[in-house]
Amino acid sequence: MIQYWLFRLCAFAARRVPRTLGYRMASLVADLIYLVWREKRDITIENMTHVVGANGGPDAAKRLARESLRNYGKYLVDFVRFPGLKREEIVRSVTFNDWEHFDRALQHGKGMLFVGVHMGNWDLGAAFVAVRDYPLNVIAETFAHPKLNHHVQGTRSALGLRVIPMEQAARRILRVLRQNEMLAILIDRPSPDDGVPVRFFDSLANVPAGVATIALRTGARIVPGCLVRQKDNSYLAIAERHIEYDPVGDMTQDVQALTQQIMDRMESMVRQYPDQWYMFRPMWARCGGLRVEG
Numbered sequence: 001m002i003q004y005w006l007f008r009l010c011a012f013a014a015r016r017v018p019r020t021l022g023y024r025m026a027s028l029v030a031d032l033i034y035l036v037w038r039e040k041r042d043i044t045i046e047n048m049t050h051v052v053g054a055n056g057g058p059d060a061a062k063r064l065a066r067e068s069l070r071n072y073g074k075y076l077v078d079f080v081r082f083p084g085l086k087r088e089e090i091v092r093s094v095t096f097n098d099w100e101h102f103d104r105a106l107q108h109g110k111g112m113l114f115v116g117v118h119m120g121n122w123d124l125g126a127a128f129v130a131v132r133d134y135p136l137n138v139i140a141e142t143f144a145h146p147k148l149n150h151h152v153q154g155t156r157s158a159l160g161l162r163v164i165p166m167e168q169a170a171r172r173i174l175r176v177l178r179q180n181e182m183l184a185i186l187i188d189r190p191s192p193d194d195g196v197p198v199r200f201f202d203s204l205a206n207v208p209a210g211v212a213t214i215a216l217r218t219g220a221r222i223v224p225g226c227l228v229r230q231k232d233n234s235y236l237a238i239a240e241r242h243i244e245y246d247p248v249g250d251m252t253q254d255v256q257a258l259t260q261q262i263m264d265r266m267e268s269m270v271r272q273y274p275d276q277w278y279m280f281r282p283m284w285a286r287c288g289g290l291r292v293e294g
Helices: 002-015 019-036 038-052 057-084 087-093 099-107 122-130 146-158 166-178 210-218 251-272
Strands: 112-116 136-140 162-165 182-186 196-200 203-207 221-229 235-239
Touching: 002 057, 019 038, 019 057, 038 057, 057 122, 057 146, 087 122, 099 112, 099 221, 112 122, 112 210, 112 251, 122 136, 122 182, 122 221, 122 235, 136 146, 136 166, 146 162, 162 166, 166 182, 166 210, 182 210, 196 251, 203 251, 210 221, 210 251, 221 251
Parallel strands: 112 182, 112 221, 136 162, 136 182
Antiparallel strands: 196 203, 221 235
16 A cells, blocks of 8 residues: 555656656655665666676676666656657657568568567557557556556556556467567566576576467567667667577477577667666576576
């Protein structure tokens, strides 16, 4: 209950001040969280240590951790302001010229998996695609508090997104793809117990196998992408050509290899915009920090 009312209070405040002031307030709150919430700070720094690598050092990892929290705060400001956004405002705020990647993927007739990570502003990115009248569905985690979940998912629905709760995904995904629609999924949820191991920033991480499994079983094409904030607080959308993969016939091997290809694309995007990757959970913790050679 406290979490819900805190969210509503912050949303009320963010909608009633200029956006730039909301961003400054969010950055101050993020700095406070960085100082007092030791667990989240240490996890984020550890994750960023992998991103910067041996050449970056601890200072670079700390800087990126702080900037990541600040940018996440700005993302939340944008999210709570979404209900007041008009279609033309969404289009005007984003630069993107690669619609052919979507069109080519859908021409295959077996649906499209638009895959990304917790980076930039994925909700605005999905809304930007939806306002172009692409049939976009999104899989969303359900919040434990019913009122908070209703508010968050209602905001996404108001943006034109077709929200699929994660617990209902299994029975709805196939129908969506059979209708040659688009399904947006974030792949970087750490899955130490049931995920597939991949090399990510030169260390082993376990990530969900769902995207690769769905693509291999349905023939849906995978298009990697993200939407990142620019210095002027406008957004740049990035989408790449669909991933080409020829299965070898062994499902376990195919899922691992295709997931690796996806994560290679995601790593390239995170390397370019590391301060906009919001990973506040241990990404590599249970993989023992093993490094992968080659």
